[in-house]
Amino acid sequence: MAGLATTFGSGAMTNSINEIENAQVMLVIGSNTSEAHPQVARRIFTAMDRGARLIVIDPRRTLLARRADIHLAIRPGTDIPLLNAMMRIILDENLADDLFIEMRTENFYGLRDMLYRLDLEETARLTGVDLAGIRAAAQLYGRAQKAVICYCLGITQHVCGTGNVQAIANLAMLTGHVEKEDTGVDPLRGQNNVQGACDMGALPNVFPSYQQVDIDDYREKFERAWHACLPSQPGLTLMEMTHGGKNGPLKAMFIMGENPVLSDPVQARVEETLDNLEFLLVADIFLTETARRAHVVLPAASFAEKTGTFTNSERRVQMVRRVIPPLGQSRTDSDIIMDLSARLGYAMDYESPAEIMEEISMLAPIYGGMQHDRLENSWGLQWPCWDRRHSGTPFLHKYYFTRGKGRFVPTVHEPPAELPDEDYPFLLITGRIYHQYHTGTMSRHSALLSREAGEALLQLHPGDGRRLGVRSGDLVRMRSRRGEVQVKAQLTETVKAGEIYTTFHFSEMPVNRLTISAKDHFSQCPEYKICAVHLEKV
Amino acid sequence: MTDKYILKKDHLLPLLRKLKKTHRLIAPVQNRHGDTLFTVIDNLDEVRIDLENQAQNSLKQFFFPQQETLFSYSNPAGDSYHFEPVAEEIPPTLYFGVRPCDLAAVLYLDVVFLKNAKDPNYLQKRQNSILVGLNCNDPFASCFCNATRNGPFTDCGFDLQLTDLGDRFLVEYDRSRGQEIISQWRQFFAQAGEQDVKAQYQAFLEARGKFKLQVHLDQAVKKLAEDEVPDSVWEELSMRCQDCGGCAYICPTCTCFTISDLQTSDHAGERIRSWDACTFSGFTRMAGGHNPVDRQMRGIEKRFRHKLQFDVKKDNRPSCVGCGRCVNICFGGTDIVRFINMTCCENS
Amino acid sequence: MHDVLTTCVYCGCGCGVYLHEHRGRVVGSSPSRNHPVSRNNLCVKGWHLHEFIHHPARLTEPLMRKNGHLTPVSWDEALSYAARELGRIARESEGKAVGLLSSAKCTNEENYLLQKLARAVLHTNNIDHCARL
């Protein structure tokens, strides 16, 4: 979310989910919303039934794309050129919001100059979409009074992920589609509490509430509160930790409720890294592929067995409530951390999660007014919520951006790290499906979800299928420069010829053996959406 | 003399307190979050019984729970395999504040679970139940029980039935158990007079005029019976369906279920049944992978046909009770009202 | 039998879900009607949210690797060993050789505690989670 932080100053959904149903035009890019964020898709469909128009930019003809007014089946990895082309058309046709640009933004000329140098025909050719389609989309979005852009990991999981996000922000600011209700830029978070984990400072460079560790004022504040001397150097990112290999920087890891063996790119490298640690501690609810490699595995309580809060995509902090006591001998993660901390000589004495939240609210300004008693008696509060009198913030950037003025950051096309060639002729896109969630640790243990979608399928265009002699249900071997897996094919026109799609939910088909470790320079987000593979029938 | 009675509103709580001594009490309760659900009431003084809003769940959840154990099994070794029925005592239960749609739904559940074969779990719960109904003076925004002809007032399915007449309830009974309650707690009930019965009729007339939705259910039933629903309708609806199963789960008359084993240890487990939805593709997919239903085109067809065609053919009435719970909850906007409108309005 | 309102764990939408408890087991889940996100419906994952909770594969006791195999041990043994090893390596490397992965599926409070553990106790900023995956 580095992209939105540099342009708006805050990397979160600017709207509430419910506002989407009042939009007039919705631009969905890099998001298979109806499968990954069903409640957002529900708002999109409601808006359409009320007359709103939908633009979908996605290489695949997803369910959402089939219902869209305009579907631009973009060539993967060419989002920036496509968005730039839209902006150029908006400028050419006088659809830019000049007043907004003047009052609320900076560096417009930087963007304008870049756009004027653009060759529209050439750009369109790059994206694989015809110019007329791009023009129609630009006109629709540019003319709307209330327009929302939703994007997800299809935008960020690229080497140019940050650039993609900046281009989206540019488009929104160019047309003044921010600051208002029912209008904005909405990154949809992949997991239930990604937003919260970021807010809480589970990041190598920031304390809770995005206070940088290398700024002395912030660090001193936390040192005083925690009675400890704190390191000032930003730490290693996830990829740096899990991809160190044999001679990696780490000797010990504590992994709480994550399954990097299945979720991270280049599986072999992750396994090598973990296997070479002197000590690996894992706390989880199931014996995941990662836990199997640990020296110590601690049984954790599930969400139904603990109290606390989650923060959703729209920044709504809401209660998780305990329904039953932890199963067997399992313990909540907070109990585990507190016990461990005590044994390390640092007492963490909290009598309840509510007390932890009180400490958070004192140290994290955006959570300033959030205590359990307030959350208990409401549907949660949306940050920023500065103090106990504040009623939360449904949409961001009213009157001013978090960083003051919104900044246009001109971006240019950056080709993907690996594109199909003669040896590896197919472009593999990875993502999620409706019935499963992440590495399947929870959802694959549900009887009905597994009945509905119990195995990985590789979406393959029927034309490609014919050429390879592959029919639906046949097993194919999929090989990249990094590894190979076997997977059942499903012939469908959802994907274009030459492009294939599959999921990372299933440990039997660890697609991350194939994916590439190339990542976005700023956000460290791996390029899951594009790698080159070779296919053959087994 | 009529066999109708008057219960003063002030006496409702005292009456429930008496009944609760011998019965588990389940009534619509508004919780602290603001949602109204049929809830088991432990302490009458700590809950707010809500007769203003529709309960978001129906009685289905109690008679036919989302997940329930049919029996437990153990197999300590390959050559032994034992089955034990579950011994769960269902206490006598009084359901209070049940609307006509939910009463009609229970009558339909009776047909499903007791007609072909007597389902033991259902039967036990049903035999132990007393239903106290409440006629609807103010139909809710999504209600269309006038079209399904089981509301807003009803004359069957309850043991006792209340009609709100302002400061008092008119009380009727339909079964002996209802009559027993009246005779046992005679001090709460006064004989109703002519004007009370008139007031009830007046309330009925007014309620009938307050529906906000107009749903041409009869026409849809007729078109289905005559096979006049074009494929394009099914295709459009099926494309809109997002496969959540919510319409079936929330419906008081959708009763499809699946059966599976829940392993509790290496050598023991329980056979459980759980709600299922005919809209799921796994619902009809066979072990070898063959699926006789094409979900993309026809996923949603069987649900509407079942409710509005097959059940009409069998029982002479549709099994949609017009409670409106599924209206506006569909992710893709393809609820039964949209289907009826599409078949009846758009092509005429 | 009682219903408890909680928050769904299956995506970033954050639906309000009632979990139904019966005899110590979670046997159902249903949407909150008035919750601003769920609005009386859930996706298929939400409607089956309760199903994984009692799965027989749930971990119910601490495990420690002994002779190459993960073997059940007491909490005390598992935690003392873990504390000793983490503490030793953190001390020896001044925090540089320990790394912690927090979870986007854990609560805010737990995430807060873990980063506090990393920074205040193990003296490292090597903490991250899979936000980008």
Next chain:
Amino acid sequence: MPSQQKDLYLPRPAEIREVIAENSQIKTFVLSFVDRQYHDKFSYAPGQFLMVSIPHCGEAPISVSSTPANGGTIHLSVRRAGKLTEAMHDMKKGDVVGLRGPYGRPFPMTDLAGRDLLFVAGGIGLAPLRSVINTCLAAGHGRRITILYGSRTPSDIAFQADLATWGQTANVSCLLTVDRAEPGWEGDVGLVTALLAQCCLAPRESKALLCGPPMMIRAVLAELAGRGFADEDIITTMERHMKCGVGICRHCHMDDKLVCKDGPVFTLEELKRLNVLELRG
């Protein structure tokens, strides 16, 4: 019967007496209930099925392939298809499974008396028909009996012992075909419909009984209609995903009919009134 009510979903333990490997995919399990008394009272009719329970795998419907008359044991022929049948294939003599039933509407045995009988089966489809054939032979039903059986390859031919016996019975003619020949196979190769052409049939005096994969059923139905068979003289079984077996759960619905209760045996006349995928296209 109140006891029956309580036991609606409750299986009874049954011991595997013998396992016969019919081919690489099909095994026949010979079973008897552990409770001797119950076993002796237990009865069923050809075409009916039992719900089979395997520990931790749930239940699946399996047609009975034995005849009620044959020495009391129950034969279930099971093709490897999913989790439950895989687990069952791993079971051996002496292991115990759960059974409940019998369920479903059986074949109309009395209607078969005095008619020419044509049986057409593919693969595992011979299992329920085997029950009918042996019952007919035992009862002396049927004047001329013709059995047409299609398999994928010669080594896939199941129920070889029965086929051999039938082949030597006076009023029975038994024709086999395979989709793909193997060395040493000198019989027919091709669809089972091709065998029909070799048969001399008297449609008005016959009943045709079909069981097999949907593709085969479609082809045979077309052929029989061409030969002048009336819809009510063509009887087939339908296969659907099934859970309760007793007409409640609705998994096995076909329009307003339920395969577990109204079937699995249907006449073509009945099926034509339904919107059945197998008959379309």
